[in-house]
Amino acid sequence: MTERRDWLLAQMGIDQYRLRRPEVLQGEVAIAIKPTTKLVIVGLQRDELHHPFISDVLLSMIVESANVLYLSVEQLPLLPQPLSCLLWFVGHDPQHRYASRQILSPPFATLIGNAEAKRTLWQQFCDYDDNL
Numbered sequence: 001m002t003e004r005r006d007w008l009l010a011q012m013g014i015d016q017y018r019l020r021r022p023e024v025l026q027g028e029v030a031i032a033i034k035p036t037t038k039l040v041i042v043g044l045q046r047d048e049l050h051h052p053f054i055s056d057v058l059l060s061m062i063v064e065s066a067n068v069l070y071l072s073v074e075q076l077p078l079l080p081q082p083l084s085c086l087l088w089f090v091g092h093d094p095q096h097r098y099a100s101r102q103i104l105s106p107p108f109a110t111l112i113g114n115a116e117a118k119r120t121l122w123q124q125f126c127d128y129d130d131n132l
Contacts, residue, residue, distance in 0.1 A: 031071070031078045033085070038067045040083070040099075042076060043090035048108045061125060086128055101128050 009016060033040070039061070041054075048054065049070055058065060071079075073092050083099035091107030103124040111117050 030080050036067050037069050037085050038063050039086050040069045041088045042071045043073055043092045
């Protein structure tokens, strides 16, 4: 049936398009957050995920990498509400509050080279230390 329909549409000169992300039209797609997730990091680039600085931050917070979720800024609207874990924005200032516990830092390249930015980030982590 599908082949015949495709053939008929082609004969009538009607172009068919395939969706790159058909799941978008199937209703709301939410990101599943495991109960063991302790930290969500938003805004890191793929090459920054495994940087030693990130490893050091996780080690100092005693958070295993398996308990961290990395998201892009575009994925923010897909977060479930309310978010119960700590949310760290890297180089992005959100328009509204996604979680009761949010941390903001400058872009990763700035953060790595700026001792004051690292101090500020660390102070924010210390504010939520008892919740991790």
